Amino acid sequence: MKIVQLVKYRQKDWEYLTDKHVLKKPLVIVFGNRHLLECPTIYEDIKVLFPDGDIVFGSACAEISSVTVNEGSITITAIEFERTHFIIKTSNILNKDLDSYKTGGALVKQFPKEGLKYVFVVSEGSFVNGSQLTKGMRDAIEKNILITGGLCGDDERFEKTIAGYNENPKQGEIVAIGFYGNSLEISFSIHGGWTPFGPERTVTKSEGNVLYELDGKPALDLYKTYLGDKAKDLPSAALLYPLNVTLLSEKQSIVRSILSVDEDQNAVVLAGDIAEGAKVQLMMTNVDQIANASERAARQALELRSSTPELAMLVSCIGRKLVLDQRVEEEIEEVIEVLGPKTAISGFYSYGEIAPFHGEMACQLHNQTMTITLISE
Incomplete structure (x- = not known):
């Protein structure tokens, strides 16, 4: 495996973060600020750098490289x-009547089954219901195939997200990369570092990913009470206090972020579905807890591997970035230190992370986690 990394800042030329190698038919993964990726010539510009490359785009809240975290940039x-052989497939949720379950299933069904080892997903993050997307994918694919990835981001703007394959990135697009090869070794881990606090409440009214009532009271009113003066900064302020959601039918709880609020309905819109009867608690964290969780994720992903990982794909969350603020690089530095200099690192800060729970294979939508996938051949 040969890897080349570049970064481009606004109004500047491409800067190589590695030695400059000529690559044969490379997989080219491009994470970047949405405004920069909307440049009309972006695909052609990158095609000049990698003429025979397969180019995948995803907008990000921040871009992760082997060196650090970049904002307002494009990282290749x-x-x-x-x-290893890879195949890339796409689907667009705007062509599927916004049916995320159907879109996820249709996407992964395009892959030839024989030899498929792993799928990495770069999904748009504005229209998709991540819970239904992941459910659609896991219901349509062999149970032993690992799926990880994330939902594209748009900083704290929450205006729109874009993704694409071998064309300028666009809204609604979901890209999946299928990896084939007997020599592939894939491992993953996921950690959060958030602590529940306050009373546990019951979801008494919800529909899909819209939460209307907790304990019979309007959900938005309760959130505003907890946030106090910070309520004026909704919805971004709510990313600092996600929900810990526990279903009676599930062995593990899952974290859900608030993506938007509905003042008219006094409701909150979550990144994934929330069922009536579920138990929820608010959560909080700090910089040290987040950095420590990322270190644990890196160490856990290394366990039981027979070979040194050559590539690490990291997907973190916009909520973690808001907590870390000016210290956002500390989370990535912890991972870099654990994995060591022989492992190239790529990734992005997202609106949602896709991975199974630790020790399982069925992919889920997560929020507020660090998800690490390690790849070698």
């Missing part, structure tokens, strides 16, 4: 595989 990770 180009990979030439020696013994």
Whole structure:
């Protein structure tokens, strides 16, 4: 595996973060600020750098490289595989009547089954219901196939997200990369670092990913009470206090972020579905807890591996970035230190992370986590 990384800041030329190699038919993964990715020539510009590359785009809240975290930039990770074959498929939720379950299933059903080892997903993050997307994918694919990835971001703007494959990125697009090869070794881990606080409440009214009532009271009113003066900064302020959601039918709880609020309905819109009868608690964290969780994720992903990872795909969350603020690089530095200099690192800050729970294979939508996937061949 040969890897080249570049970064481009606004009004500046491309800067190589690695040695400049000529790669043969590389997989080119491009994470960047949405405004920069909307440049009309973005695909052609990157095609000049990698003429025979397969180019995947995703807008991000921040871009992760082997060096640090960048904001307001475009980061490219180009990979030439020696013994691995990859196939890229797309689907667009705007063509599927916004049916996220159907879109997820249709996406992964396009992959030839024989030899498929792993799927990495770069999904738009504005229209999609991430819970239904992941459910659609896991119901349509063999149970032993790992799926990880994330929902594209748009900083704190929450205006729109874009993704694409071998064309300028666009709204509604979901890109999946299927990896094939007997020599592939894939491992993953996921950690949060958030602590529940306050009373546990019961969801008494919800529909899909819209939460209307907790304990018979309007959900938005309760959130505003907890936030106090910070309520004026909704919905971004709510990212600092996600919900810990526990279903009676599930063994593990899951974290859900608030993406928007509905003042007319006194409701909050979550990044994934929330069922009536579920138990919820508010959560909080600090910089040290987040950095420690990322270190644990890196160490756990390394366990039981027979080979040194050559590439790490990191997907973190906009909520973690808001907590870290000016210290956002500390989370990535913890991972870099654990994985060591032989592992190239690529990734992005997202609106939602896709991965199974630790020790499982069925992918889920997560919020407020660090998800690490390690790849070698």
